[in-house]
Amino acid sequence: MTTTATTTAGTRPPRTRLQRLVSILRGSPGVPIGGGALLFFAVVALTGHSWVPDPFAQDVINRLQPPSADAWFGTDEFGRDLFARMVTGTRTTLLVGATVSLLAGIAGVLMGMLAGYYGRLDGVIMRVMDGLLAFPSVVLALGLVAALGPRISNTIIALAIVYTPRIARLIRGVVLSLKQQDYVMAARALGARDERILRSHVLRNIVDVIIVQLSYIFALAVIAESALSFLGVTGSVTNPSWGGILSDGRTYIYQAPSMTVIPGILIALLVLALNVLGDGLQERLDPRLRGQFRG
Amino acid sequence: MTAFIIRRLIALIPVALVVGTTVFGLVHLIPGDPVSVMLGPGASSAEIDELRDQLRLNDPLPSQYVAWLARTVTGDLGDSIVQQRPVLTVIAERLEPTIVLAVAATLVGVLLGVPFGITAASLAGRPIDRVLMIVAVAGISIPYFWLGLMGIIVFAVELRWLPATGYLSPFSEGWASLRYLVLPVLALGFSQAGFVARLSRATTLQVLQENYIRTARAKGMRSRRVLVRHALRNVMIPVVTVVGLSFGVLLGGAIVTETVFGIPGMGRLILQAIQQRDYPIIQGALLLVAMFNVLVNLVVDLVYVLIDPRISYS
Numbered sequence: 262m263t264t265t266a267t268t269t270a271g272t273r274p275p276r277t278r279l280q281r282l283v284s285i286l287r288g289s290p291g292v293p294i295g296g297g298a299l300l301f302f303a304v305v306a307l308t309g310h311s312w313v314p315d316p317f318a319q320d321v322i323n324r325l326q327p328p329s330a331d332a333w334f335g336t337d338e339f340g341r342d343l344f345a346r347m348v349t350g351t352r353t354t355l356l357v358g359a360t361v362s363l364l365a366g367i368a369g370v371l372m373g374m375l376a377g378y379y380g381r382l383d384g385v386i387m388r389v390m391d392g393l394l395a396f397p398s399v400v401l402a403l404g405l406v407a408a409l410g411p412r413i414s415n416t417i418i419a420l421a422i423v424y425t426p427r428i429a430r431l432i433r434g435v436v437l438s439l440k441q442q443d444y445v446m447a448a449r450a451l452g453a454r455d456e457r458i459l460r461s462h463v464l465r466n467i468v469d470v471i472i473v474q475l476s477y478i479f480a481l482a483v484i485a486e487s488a489l490s491f492l493g494v495t496g497s498v499t500n501p502s503w504g505g506i507l508s509d510g511r512t513y514i515y516q517a518p519s520m521t522v523i524p525g526i527l528i529a530l531l532v533l534a535l536n537v538l539g540d541g542l543q544e545r546l547d548p549r550l551r552g553q554f555r556g
Numbered sequence: 557m558t559a560f561i562i563r564r565l566i567a568l569i570p571v572a573l574v575v576g577t578t579v580f581g582l583v584h585l586i587p588g589d590p591v592s593v594m595l596g597p598g599a600s601s602a603e604i605d606e607l608r609d610q611l612r613l614n615d616p617l618p619s620q621y622v623a624w625l626a627r628t629v630t631g632d633l634g635d636s637i638v639q640q641r642p643v644l645t646v647i648a649e650r651l652e653p654t655i656v657l658a659v660a661a662t663l664v665g666v667l668l669g670v671p672f673g674i675t676a677a678s679l680a681g682r683p684i685d686r687v688l689m690i691v692a693v694a695g696i697s698i699p700y701f702w703l704g705l706m707g708i709i710v711f712a713v714e715l716r717w718l719p720a721t722g723y724l725s726p727f728s729e730g731w732a733s734l735r736y737l738v739l740p741v742l743a744l745g746f747s748q749a750g751f752v753a754r755l756s757r758a759t760t761l762q763v764l765q766e767n768y769i770r771t772a773r774a775k776g777m778r779s780r781r782v783l784v785r786h787a788l789r790n791v792m793i794p795v796v797t798v799v800g801l802s803f804g805v806l807l808g809g810a811i812v813t814e815t816v817f818g819i820p821g822m823g824r825l826i827l828q829a830i831q832q833r834d835y836p837i838i839q840g841a842l843l844l845v846a847m848f849n850v851l852v853n854l855v856v857d858l859v860y861v862l863i864d865p866r867i868s869y870s
Contacts, residue, residue: 392574395846397808400826401578404842407830408585484699488812491701494830511705511816518709525702533697540693 284545291541295476298534306355309348316345316501325517335519337509343520346501347527353502354483354531357417361482362475364421369428370471374459376429377436387433390426398423398481399488406494416495420485424478431474435467469546473539480535487528503528560861564854575846579839580624584617586835594637594833607637611836633840638832643840646825651844653723653821657740657810658803664745665752665806666799672749673756674791678783680761688753695750700809704743704816711739721818740817744809751802756795763790793864800856804849811845 286292320340328335334343376386393401405419439445439462448458489495490504491511503524510520583590591608592599611634612620627634633643669692676688712720724733763769764787772782811823818824822841829837 388570389574391571392578395571395575395804395850396578396842397804397811397845397849399808399812400842400845403811403826403830404579404582404838405585407838408582408835410587480697487699488701491699492812492815492827494827507702507705514705514709515713518713521702521705521709525699525705528702529694529698532699533694536693536697 285542289541289544291537291539292545293541295534295536295538295541298530299538302351302355302531302534305348306351309351313345313348314342316341316349318342325513325520327517328519334523335517337506337517337520338513343506343523346506347503347524350501350503350506350524351527353413353500354486354504354528357413357420357486357502358479358483358531358535360417361420361424361486362479364417365424365428365478365482366471366475368421368425370432370464370467372425372429373432374436374463374467377433378440378455378459378463383433386429390429393422393426394430396423398485402485402489403492403494406489411495413495413500416486416489420482423485424482428471428474428478432467432470435470436463439463439466473543473546476535476539476542480532480539483528483532483535487524561858564857568850568854571850572847575843575850576625576628577621579843579846580621582839582842583611583835590835594835596833610635628843633843634836636829636834636837638829638834638837643836646837647822647840647844650820650822650825652725652727653814653819654807654810654823656726656737657744657813657819657821658806660737660741661744661748661806661810662799662803664741665748666796668745668749669752670756670792670795673753673795674760674783674788676753677757677760677764678779680757685757689757692750692753692757695747696754697750698747700744700747701812701816703746704740704813707739707743708816723817723819723821736817736819740810740813740819743816744806744813747809748799748802748806752795752799755798756791759791759794760787763787766790793860797856797860800859801853803852803856807845807849 286296318341320336322340323332323336324338324340326332326336326340332342332344334347337343337346372386372390376383376390396404402416402419402423405422406415409415409419445458445462448462486495486502487504487507490502491508493508507521507524507528510517510524514521586593589604591604591611591613595603595607608614612623615623631644633647635641636643636646639646672688672692676685676692679685707718708720711718718735718739722736724736726733726737769782769786772786773779777785810821811826813819814821814823815827822845826838826841829835829841
């Protein structure tokens with residue numbers, strides 16, 4: 262964006278990227294609060310294995326213990342330390358959430374740009390997206406995981422397929438209106454190739470929209486992943502996950518309620534952080550578009 | 557209007573085709589031989605051949621696809637491998653609790669979410685608005701299935717006010733079913749209420765900037781009356797539409813919530829089918845849920861056009 266024509270009287274656009282970042286951080290409390298919490302979870306996920314006890318060490322005598330000074334979150338049905346397992350599970354949850362939002366973001370932006378920019382492709386791409394959107398997200402993910410198998414990579418693929426059409430539909434709408442902008446028309450009149458227009462005029466102007474939506478998709482993917490592992494269709498013995506612990510905890514809900522209570526609080530906190538971050542970014546970057554997903 | 561409805565119905569065909577193709581393709585996503593996977597390691601080779609024949613898996617893929625579509629269009633979803641009964645019959649027995657749960661949670665979402673959203677918007681920036689919006693964002697962030705479990709711990713285990721699990725049909729058992737529905741419906745409805753409240757607040761803020769609101773204020777109407785007489789209706793139309801279009805999410809949510817409360821609906825059926833590798837059931841359930849969702853969306857669209865005079869359907 263090299264022109265100053267879009268500047269409204271009285272507000273000067275930030276000049277450098279750093280200034281822009283600072284203005285985003287200062288503009289809305291949601292960004293530092295949500296972003297800070299997300300960063301905290303990320304640090305825990307990346308370093309956790311080095312400072313928690315062995316999450317697989319069994320101690321059957323001390324099974325299903327309530328939280329104490331020894332085991333901060335209590336112990337599970339094998340006497341394994343729940344704090345260590347939750348910290349280790351942070352990695353699984355964040356990995357799935359981040360990868361899903363990244364993959365769905367790439368595929369969705371690609372589909373949305375193609376459909377919005379090329380009228381010929383619009384019908385075909387959007388009908389496929391509409392067809393996929395007809396399935397409730399959890400239900401489609403269940404079906405895909407049931408067919409592909411219960412591995413984490415398959416969960417990621419399934420959820421990426423589920424959320425791609427949601428991003429595609431939104432991006433298509435934005436691209437359709439961008440296409441009518443003078444600078445895109447001008448670029449085309451000057452003979453710029455489609456690839457160049459898409460890259461330097463369209464993509465650059467939807468980056469803000471994409472960033473906002475990715476944090477919402479991240480949040481949805483975390484809930485969906487927990488739901489799938491809660492239902493027991495995905496997850497593995499070697500990778501403890503919050504949803505998985507929650508699912509095991511349900512069996513012992515009478516003896517050890519903390520095993521159910523704590524993972525849910527962690528999921529809620531992470532999703533809350535992502536939603537607060539998304540709201541803050543939206544307020545700052547994309548105030549016109551209140552594109553919220555459900556599901 | 558008839559022409560509009562017909563046009564909308566025709567537009568459903570490609571969507572239904574994509575839904576059908578996805579569901580058909582599921583079985584072909586199974587790594588390895590789907591029939592051995594479905595029958596498990598104990599199956600004899602005669603059984604495997606028989607099922608493969610029955611599912612037409614020996615035919616070339618295009619003819620399998622055409623035959624499957626032709627069969628499905630006539631309402632024949634095949635037979636359950638485990639139960640040896642038509643898929644449609646098995647699913648029909650499980651449809652009611654899921655739909656009851658999804659519809660009831662939708663109502664809770666609207667009845668809680670809209671008043672709170674409008675209140676927040678009319679007090680935008682004040683402490684009450686802040687508090688309501690924090691509750692709303694918590695609503696969409698707390699996993700509804702976990703909220704259900706917390707409900708069980710508090711109201712079933714500790715207080716013993718409500719049963720922890722089970723289901724009675726409100727159609728045959730009447731009010732007695734309410735005790736079983738309260739917890740699952742509230743758990744699912746709370747997250748929907750959070751979504752609806754955020755949506756209603758945003759919509760109200762937009763509506764409050766309209767000229768007719770300013771006119772109403774200018775002629776001295778009290779702000780409460782402006783809200784109820786002029787804003788409420790104009791907020792409800794888009795909100796109810798978006799809520800209707802998000803019905804699918806609650807269908808999915810109901811399917812997860814059923815597991816928490818041991819409700820014998822579609823969710824339990826799908827999970828059981830996944831464990832038993834009963835793919836015809838999984839396929840049939842996905843197909844029906846998706847098509848039901850599409851039809852609900854169509855009805856919502858039609859109602860929207862009917863109740864909003866500003867929109868023409870030509």
